Amino acid sequence: MKVLTKKTDYAIRALLMLGSKRGEYVSAKTISTDQDIPYQFLRGLLQEMIRHDLIVSKEGAQGGFMMKKEPDEIPVAQLIEVFQGKVQVSECMFRKQICANRSRCVLRHEIMRIEQVVNQEFDKLTIGKLIRDLEAANGVTQGCGE
Amino acid sequence: MKVLTKKTDYAIRALLMLGSKRGEYVSAKTISTDQDIPYQFLRGLLQEMIRHDLIVSKEGAQGGFMMKKEPDEIPVAQLIEVFQGKVQVSECMFRKQICANRSRCVLRHEIMRIEQVVNQEFDKLTIGKLIRDLEAANGVTQGCGE
DNA sequence: TGTAACTGATACTATATTGATATCAATTAA
DNA sequence: TTAATTGATATCAATATAGTATCAGTTACA
Numbered sequence: 640m641k642v643l644t645k646k647t648d649y650a651i652r653a654l655l656m657l658g659s660k661r662g663e664y665v666s667a668k669t670i671s672t673d674q675d676i677p678y679q680f681l682r683g684l685l686q687e688m689i690r691h692d693l694i695v696s697k698e699g700a701q702g703g704f705m706m707k708k709e710p711d712e713i714p715v716a717q718l719i720e721v722f723q724g725k726v727q728v729s730e731c732m733f734r735k736q737i738c739a740n741r742s743r744c745v746l747r748h749e750i751m752r753i754e755q756v757v758n759q760e761f762d763k764l765t766i767g768k769l770i771r772d773l774e775a776a777n778g779v780t781q782g783c784g785e
Numbered sequence: 786m787k788v789l790t791k792k793t794d795y796a797i798r799a800l801l802m803l804g805s806k807r808g809e810y811v812s813a814k815t816i817s818t819d820q821d822i823p824y825q826f827l828r829g830l831l832q833e834m835i836r837h838d839l840i841v842s843k844e845g846a847q848g849g850f851m852m853k854k855e856p857d858e859i860p861v862a863q864l865i866e867v868f869q870g871k872v873q874v875s876e877c878m879f880r881k882q883i884c885a886n887r888s889r890c891v892l893r894h895e896i897m898r899i900e901q902v903v904n905q906e907f908d909k910l911t912i913g914k915l916i917r918d919l920e921a922a923n924g925v926t927q928g929c930g931e
Numbered sequence: 932t933g934t935a936a937c938t939g940a941t942a943c944t945a946t947a948t949t950g951a952t953a954t955c956a957a958t959t960a961a
Numbered sequence: 962t963t964a965a966t967t968g969a970t971a972t973c974a975a976t977a978t979a980g981t982a983t984c985a986g987t988t989a990c991a
Contacts, residue, residue, distance in 0.1 A: 641870075642872065644950085668966085701961085702965080740798070745801075745918045756902060756906055772891045791978075813938080843938080845936075845987045846935065934990095939987095945979085948976080948978085949976075949977085952972080956968080961964095
């Protein structure tokens with residue numbers, strides 16, 4: 640079970656970069672090189688983020704991408720939703736519907752409780768928070784915090 | 786983002802059935818019909834659960850499957866691990882390894898915290914708990930608990 | 932003792948998702 | 962004018978998910 644797909648992972652890292660260079664346009668190429676994200680793949684993600692009003696772009700030479708929203712207003716939950724679809728338990732799509740199967744119904748009830756917990760956590764985790772983490776980590780030489 | 790795949794969903798429901806008919810062998814056909822799970826697909830899942838020591842089988846006529854472990858000793862977390870692989874953030878597989886990329890490292894750190902929360906929840910949710918939920922719901926006519 | 936009801940084992944297929952690449956037109960700074 | 966850039970799309974490969982088919986072996990029981 641993978642929590643974040645590459646798309647989300649890449650998108651977050653691209654935003655971290657844009658977030659720490661606010662006010663300037665950063666090209667896809669720069670982000671791609673710096674964050675080691677496949678160039679064309681990244682471009683698709685950036686387009687998607689424009690469509691969702693997270694960033695803006697400027698065409699032509701010296702063009703690129705820039706944050707539109709405040710980093711603190713972009714929760715990772717939103718990025719997961721954009722790139723992986725809304726968190727859902729299984730596929731009883733119509734939430735108010737009566738489940739045909741009782742076991743399934745009971746299971747759903749419990750899992751949806753957990754789903755809420757997860758969503759709350761991903762809502763609290765914003766790009767802004769990550770940028771501050773990143774700044775705090777700068778200069779410190781250590782491995783991944785377990 | 787789907788939390789449970791069909792495999793896990795089916796496996797849990799099969800276990801709920803075995804768990805509420807403890808001491809008797811229940812055939813794959815019976816489970817399949819009763820829980821509306823594709824027969825051959827279910828058989829594969831049952832084999833997998835035997836390999837993981839969750840259930841036992843008896844071959845031949847009047848054969849079938851029976852719980853081996855106590856329902857309270859089977860957390861949903863384990864089933865997710867068996868059928869969907871261990872919950873992992875992204876794919877920095879070697880946890881002690883130093884991440885090449887600082888942004889990624891910070892991101893990982895935060896996500897792993899959330900991962901723990903999720904795992905704790907799925908650990909607390911056992912087949913035994915679900916069976917009790919199921920018994921409590923029996924006879925009550927209502928839709929899915931939102 | 933034959934046979935129908937079972938599991939064990941394995942191979943196969945179809946579809947969806949994920950991850951990635953390629954191409955060409957349009958825009959813009961220098 | 963041209964090199965650097967985004968916009969828009971089409972295509973592709975790999976992997977995961979969901980499901981089917983087949984045949985051999987075991988067992989209860991008529």
